[in-house]
Amino acid sequence: MDFYYQMLLIRRFEEAAAKAYSTGKIGGFLHLYIGQEAVGVGSIATLKPQDYIVSTYRDHGHAIARGLDINKLMAELFGKKTGTSKGNGGSMHFFDKEKHFMGGHGIVGGHISLAAGIAFASKYRKEDSVTMCFFGEGAANIGSFHEGLNLAAIWKLPAVFICENNHYAMGTPEYRALSVKDVSIRAVAYDMARDRIEGDEVCKIRDHIKVAVERARRGEGPTLIEVSTYRFRGHSMSDPAKYRTKEELEKYKQSDPLLRAQLDLLDLGLKKEDLDQMDTEINERVDAAVKFAEESEEPPLSWLYNHVLAEDK
């Protein structure tokens, strides 16, 4: 129920963001997570408040699942001073120190070694924190992935590396970019634990990820997990996604994680009216977030030089 609520919140938030983007209120790149919600929600549910999350430019879902304030997130998308990064970050750079949300990052795979670094710090200070790092299968081809995983493995860092394989890196299907059919097998090269799951059932995802998080917490080192999922939209708002067929999209829409969760809840005896009621409530929350973002002020020009160096205000 809780999971369903979060997934629906992510979906409605992003639908509202897409709308605001098409009217020019949101600029830059906007990469939507629609279709992948179960992965973020199921994975992040296994974490404690002291654990860390590191994400990519496709970070809205992870941020919401972590419980970041959707008013502030929407304000960030609008480039307002009330945003999570005070308007400096935008869609690709959500950050929230309090929630241990260590950013959306715009360079593919660059953040994978950052995640190893955060996990390194936890081990260094003997703190009971696990770092969870999300990335796409495209990122599994970049140097930072290989170097970050190797270092995490040799030092047994408390990290969980989650490859959200949505089968496309922009317009490149996985078979044209990956030397392996199974991304998780790359863990073998680093003598690292591995796992592989389908990404449409949120509870199943939680159960699998939990094993990895516990392994990390016990000090037994990192895990690489590949979760197979699908993005229903293009890579970003500017991508018409012509590289895949309508049939393929339709096939995946059959296993829309939200639909599955809905059916499961109905099976459990929940009433359709209750779910509709929930949707109405969520829509109201999202509308309020849009209103908050719209009514917030732009950062003042005097902020231009803020935060360039630590001694700046």
Next chain:
Amino acid sequence: MALLTMREALNRAMVEEMEKDKNIYLMGEEVGHYQGAYKVSQGMLDKFGEARVIDTPISENGFAGIGVGSAMVGLRPIIEFMTWNFSLVAIDQIINSAAKMLYMSGGQFPMPIVFRGAGGVGGRLAAQHSQAFESWYAHVPGMKVVAPATPKDACGLLKSSILDNNPTIFIESEVLYGMKGEVPDEEFYIPLGKADIKREGTDLTIITWSRALSLVMPAVEDLTKEGINIEVLDLRTLRPLDEEAIMKSVRKTNRALIVEEGWPVAGFGAQIAYLIQKDAFDYLDHPVERVTQRDVPMSYAANLERESLPNPERIKEKIRSMLA
């Protein structure tokens, strides 16, 4: 003359040269099946096939290295970075391999490679996706650095870069891809290292390149109405640098303003200012001035992004103060 967009002009340059020499190939992320992330290589896969228009995984350091290795044994790669922001993970290969190969091999291995792609500040793309790197690459000896401002220049300069036997950094402004301009129908080349006077004038010289030219022009038009007559010099290549054209113009107008999209500190404009004070000091009626991107990473917020970039207002203000 045909009216082409910047992306069409670049496309034409690559196609013309690839038709002539089988050693030339294009490699990068999304250059083939996707028809180019910014559609610069549209149609090229159909024309040349997968052996010569080569899609890569997201592995910049790897495919930059493949480019350099293949150039060592006689191929002539065009390596596309989806944007120059992502070249940073490949900068080791660009600087430590490509730029130094000829020198450290005692002249045995020329490096006929072009690294090209979208550069500069995009529309609200924030700090990691909005930055101009011309100055960074121009810092390094052993490479040529090209940054065109018009479709015609882009076409002629890219063709020369492809034929050049040195590694060339070819930076295309992301926001100019859709810009239209006249391009001669017949085949033509523009030599590297030759600046171009985009507008003649007498009162002050603006020295600029790439996207900054399009920020300069509206300011210059406005000032013309106030009776101010400005000369605009488009460098087109930063390395080699057309010092003669700079000095000639500054000696004529006695005032120099450099307008650039990059950051000020150790930026390319600083080098130009140094050269002008060295070689045209006696002709100067005012210290050399610069309008640059502000000395901060790029913000996402629309108003802060506007404020960061050199804009026509800032340029006009600076010119008025220099002529007062």
